[in-house]
Amino acid sequence: MPILEVKKLTLRFGGLTAVNNLSFDMDENSIVSLIGPNGAGKTSAFNCLTGFYKGSEGDILFQGQSIFRQKPHKITKLGMARTFQNLRLFKDMTVLENVMSGMHSRTSAGVLGAVLRLPSQRQEEKKIRQVSEECLDFVGILDKQDRLARNLAYGDQRRVEWARALATHPQLLLLDEPAAGLNHDEKDQLVDLIRCIQKDLGITVLLIEHDMGLVMKVSEKIVVIDYGQKIAEGTAEEVKNNPKVIEAYLGKEDEE
Amino acid sequence: MHAMTVFYTIIQQLVNGLILGSFYSLVALGYSMVYGIIKLLNFAHGDIYMVGAFVGFGALGIFGNALGIGWLGITVALVISMVLVGFLGIVIHRIAYQPLLNKNAPRMSLLITAVGVSFTLFNAVMVMTSGEYKAFTTSLGYDGISIGPINITYTQIIMVVATAVLMLGLYWFINRTMYGKAMRAIALDQDACRLMGINVTKTISLTFFVGSALAAAAGVMAGVYYGSIHFYMGFIIGLKAFTAAVIGGIGSIPGAMLGGLILGLLETAGTQLPFVGSAWKDVFTFGILILLLVTKPTGILGKSEIERM
């Protein structure tokens, strides 16, 4: 059974159809990329998957269960985490606190526990810390855990986002343009990291990306969309040579 | 006979509701205009209305000897109040709100500032009037048209007409003049307006001027109509005018007009309901507001906001 099945997903804003009848699915523990020219509807589709937009029609199944039009926090709790294209860190909190947010949906201590400092609550706090530190270690910035998120270099802020998403214990991780703003070395490290996430942690990854080099390098399957519709699907090689894809990116010759 | 009594009651209440609705509309307009342009819930707007009533009262006291306390005197007092309170609106905008807008402060800061302005205005008037009711004495009588037991005074008719004239004037101003166009443009995109050479701050001030002047007009008319004014009169009407603005769709000018009338009618109808009565009428209004905010926050004529992100 595929971990994610998108079935005839359509999203309309008033008269505009941002996503049109999009269908694809993802195998467990694979790396899939969703690509397309600017304004093709990638981010809209992404936001439908994560619950930030309410799709108009269709269905989305995550591990066989429909998450169509579900609230974002519920989707996260089911095991699907996301990052944001333009970093959305909690800037005035420390790096560690940022990552601790990911553990929220995996813990349960309430008001009474906190006020009375119950043993179960203290245990849980310890666990939250420990997992968060592990996640920071995994992305390689454990030494910066006490810095304020806003004071970090851009590349490190990206890492905080990844650690934060990993702390939610996802089965499926959705990365929205993770390479944006990274330099060459950082991009190479990103490729390694995505592979580690897949291999070592057993997490399935869906990638939205502009950087073709990166996409071609890591993806096992690529879905290409244009004007909200799927125009191609397949391995890197297949997609690269697909005339429709070339046309979407470069335009038709007679148009010039 | 019951049917006739009920019919007369309905007509009479309709008239009362229309008058009340006119006041709500005029105040709601200011709320909606300011909200439309800078997304600020101008909490002090109800107090502006109250200050308007007191300025009108003062003006009538000064000019009443020369002009009389009939329609002429009242009209002059109304105009004076509109102009002075309009400027007060500008002063408030420049001192309290613009510095925060410049800093791009969070919405909550603006809101709390507005609460502070409201607090300042009504306590200032309280101190000046020692918290007493003032009798708004005029020489207008109770002459009017009588149809059966229904009484409609000339005062009531003139008030509704005056409200209509002010609203038409506003409609013309917003849609036909350069300033009105600038206001609408700023409501859509401030940065673009700045690039196009529109003086944004000045236009916002102008919006405050117009909104405050309309509220002042409503304040003076309410003073004339009810015969007494009080420093606390703006608090409840501020809440209600906001309700009216939300009913019509906040940010929408025709919406504010419509919302005010609807609320005025609803409220007078509400006082006739069993279990509501006049003691509970404010609870009834807030009930409507909360229900509406929860079920249809965009109101009747409001545009739905694009979803987040």
Next chain:
Amino acid sequence: MVYSVGFKDRVLETINGKKTRAFFLSLLIIIVVLLPLGVNNYVEEVMTNTFFYIILALGLNIVIGYAGLVDLGYAAFFAVGAYTTGILMRYGLNFWLTIPIAVIFCVIAGIIIGGPTLRLRSDYLAIVTLGFGEITRITARNLKITGGASGLVGIQRPTIFGHKLYQITDFYYTFFILVILAIIVSLRIYHSRLGRAWQYIREDEDAAEAMGIDPVKTKLYAYMIGAAFGGVAGAFFAVKMTAISPETFAFTQSAMILLAVILGGMGKIPGAILGAVFLVFFPEIFREIGQMRMLLFGILLVIIMVFRPQGLWPERKS
């Protein structure tokens, strides 16, 4: 001067040091505890009043400072607490038993007001809470059980371990203990999973939601806990005053508590305390201002928001 280099830094460091802070804090507590031995009833009365506002300010601070939600009708919760205790005691219930009931009623009130409205934008929430405050006051004025416009009178004094609380010194210590409890509860919640969730939502609601935090539920908790603070304060207020009336809980009251929180600095416990102290002490020290008090408070609120929105208490640097 020889020691001028870095002198200021060193002084600041000493003042901010953990040990120094603990020292000053203990000193403050000792002074407050011993104070009734050396001062007259008037001072004790003022102090008790201050303690009372500190509790309310700490409660509102949870809503507005921690969760970042506007509440302009906070006095309503305090009213629900006071009336619940007043009415139940009239039916012969022991004061101490009325407290949990008052808290439950307040929490329910918090859910009623917050449940349907927390999805709304902040400015709508402001108006709804204000409307809710007014509804509470009008209801208290119109119902028979609440004593109508004249309110409840002759509320019994409570007894603890056979000792009847009726002297001002009794209430001085009672409210002081409540302040300490309120501070501990505030601190512990703030440094917990829930406290962090409020911070996340305040900083970036979308990101918080993406991390699996339910914003509506989390905000509702802020309302419930803030309401509970108000409920406890209200219950003790009722037995201290022995009489309550609807006008005690008018908008002015809510605005005063709001000012206390804003003045000291939203989200800061020492700030809320400082704000409440100022609020009570200022008009006592400058008696001649009389009616001008509220006017000055209004102006002050604007000045603070324009020039120092983070409040008077300094930000701690990390």
